[in-house]
Ligand SMILES: Nc1ncnc2c1ncn2[C@@H]1O[C@H](COP(=O)(O)OP(=O)(O)O)[C@@H](O)[C@H]1O
C-alpha cells in the first residue's frame with residue numbers, strides 16, 4: 001500500500017536559509033488491510049513524513065511508493081483520505097458545507113453526496129452541529145468533522161495525523177471504534193500519535209520514530225517482547241537485613257509509604273525471592289509492572305538525547 | 306471544471322461572509338449617496354458631480370476590494386493550513402488558482418453591478434429633474450458611455466485581482482498590498498511615465514520607462530469616466546481592443562500565478 005524508503009527531508013530555516021535535517025532516512029511500509037501506527041514524541045518528524053507522502057513538501061531524498069505511484073499523481077488522491085494535524089478548516093463554513101465542499105473536490109455530487117454526508121455526520125456524532133459554523137466548534141468537534149471529511153470518498157487508504165488529539169476519553173473510544181470499523185471493511189489505515197496508549201490497543205504494527213529515524217518496527221507483541229518486565233516487591237521489615245541479602249543482585253531499593261520496595265527484572269525473580277525468604281522481612285505484595293510500550297519509548301528517547 | 310467551480314463557489318462564500326467586504330460596500334454606498342448631497346450645494350454642476358463622484362466611488366471601492374480580498378486569496382489558505390485539506394483531494398494546483406480567481410472576480414461582478422444600479426438610479430433621478438439643463442450643458446445624457454465606463458472599470462478590477470493573486474501566492478499580505486498598490490499606481494500613470502522619460506531624453510531612463518510601459522498594464526486605458534460625463538467617442542473598436550487587452554493581461558497574470566503556485570511547498 002505504502003512503501004517509504006530512506007526518506008530524507010531538509011528544511012531551510014531562518015533568514016540565512018540554514019539547512020536543518022528533519023528526516024534522516026525514514027523507512028517503513030504499510031501493508032494493505034492493516035492499521036499501522038507511526039509513533040514518536042513531538043517533533044520526531046511524523047507530520048513531516050506525512051507531508052512528503054502527500055506531496056505537500058518536496059522530499060530531499062529517498063523514495064515513496066504510494067499505491068504503485070512514485071511521483072504523487074493527483075488522481076491517486078481520490079483513493080486516499082487524510083486528516084491533517086490540528087485540523088483547521090474554513091471557519092465561516094458550517095459542518096455540512098465543509099463536507100459538501102470536500103466531497104465536490106472528489107467529484108461526488110447530488111444525492112450520493114448528501115447521503116454520504118448524513119451517514120458520516122451521524123457516524124462521528126456531529127449531526128446536531130451540522131448547521132453550526134466551524135468557528136463555534138470545539139477542538140474535539142473539529143477533529144470529528146475532520147475525520148468525517150477524510151472518509152467522504154470512502155478511501156482505501158486512510159492517513160490520520162494525531163486522530164485522537166483534543167478528544168476526551170469517550171471521543172477517543174469512538175474514534176478507535178470507527179477506525180476498527182474501517183479496517184473491518186478492508187481499508188488500510190496509517191495513523192500517527194505521540195500517545196502510546198492510543199496505538200497499543202489499535203494498531204497491528206507500529207514504527208517508532210525518534211529524531212527523524214525509525215528506530216523500531218514491528219507488531220505490538222514483537223516490541224513488547226523486547227521489554228524486560230519489571231517486578232515490584234513490597235516488604236515490611238528491617239531494611240539493613242534485606243540489603244545484606246540482595247547485595248549481589250541487581251535490585252533497586254526504595255522506601256515508599258512505609259514499605260521497602262524492591263524493583264528487579266523478570267530473570268532474577270526467583271533468586272530475589274529466595275533471598276527474601278532467608279531474611280526476616282515479610283512480603284506484602286509482589287506484582288509485575290504493567291507491560292507497555294511506554295518503557296521502550298522512554299528508553300529510546302533517552303538514548304537519543 | 307467542476308472542481309474549479311467548487312473552489313470559486315467557496316471563495317465567493319468566504320468573501321460574502323467577510324466583514325471587511327461589508328464595511329467596504331457600505332462605505333461605497335455612502336460615498337455614492339453623499340455625492341447627491343455635494344451635488345445639491347453646487348448648483349448647475351449637479352449632474353456632473355453625481356456621475357463623477359459616483360463613478361470614482363465605484364472605482365476606489367472596487368480597487369480596495371480587489372486588493373484587500375485578493376491579497377488573502379492564496380496566502381490565507383496556506384497560512385491557515387486549509388491547503389492540506391484541499392490538496393489531499395484530487396484537485397490540480399492550477400485548478401485551485403483558477404477557482405480562487407474566478408470566485409473573487411464573480412464577487413466583484415456582483416458588487417460592481419449592484420453599485421452601478423444604485424448610481425444609475427441616482428443619475429436618472431437627477432437628470433430627469435434637470436433634463437433641459439443637462440442636455441444644454443452636456444449635450445445629452447450619455448447613458449451608453451456611463452455603462453461603458455462601468456464595464457471598463459470592471460475590466461480594470463479583473464487585472465488588479467490578477468496582480469494581487471500573484472503576490473498572494475508568494476508573499477505576506479502587507480507586502481502584497483504594498484506591491485499591488487505600487488503596480489496599480491504605476492499602471493494608472495504608465496502613459497505619463499513614458500511621456501516624462503521622453504522629456505528628459507536620458508537613454509537609460511527612456512529604456513526603463515519603455516519597459517515599465519510594456520510590462521505593467523496600462524490601466525489608464527480603462528478610464529473613460531470623462532466620456533461618461535461629457536460624452537465622447539467610444540467606438541466599438543475601442544471597446545473590442547480594450548476588452549482583448551484586459552483578457553490577455555489577465556490570462557498572463559493567471560498563468561504566472563499558476564507557475565509560481567505549482568512548485569510551492571506547504572510546510
Ligand atoms: N516548515 C518547517 N521548517 C523548519 N522546520 C520544520 C518545519 N516543519 C517542521 N519542522 C521541524 O521538523 C521537526 C519535526 O516536525 P513534525 O514533523 O511536525 O514532528 P511531529 O509531527 O512528529 O511532532 C520539528 O523539529 C520541527 O520544528
Ligand SMILES: [Mg+2]
Pocket residue numbers: 043046047048085161162
Ligand atoms: Mg505532528
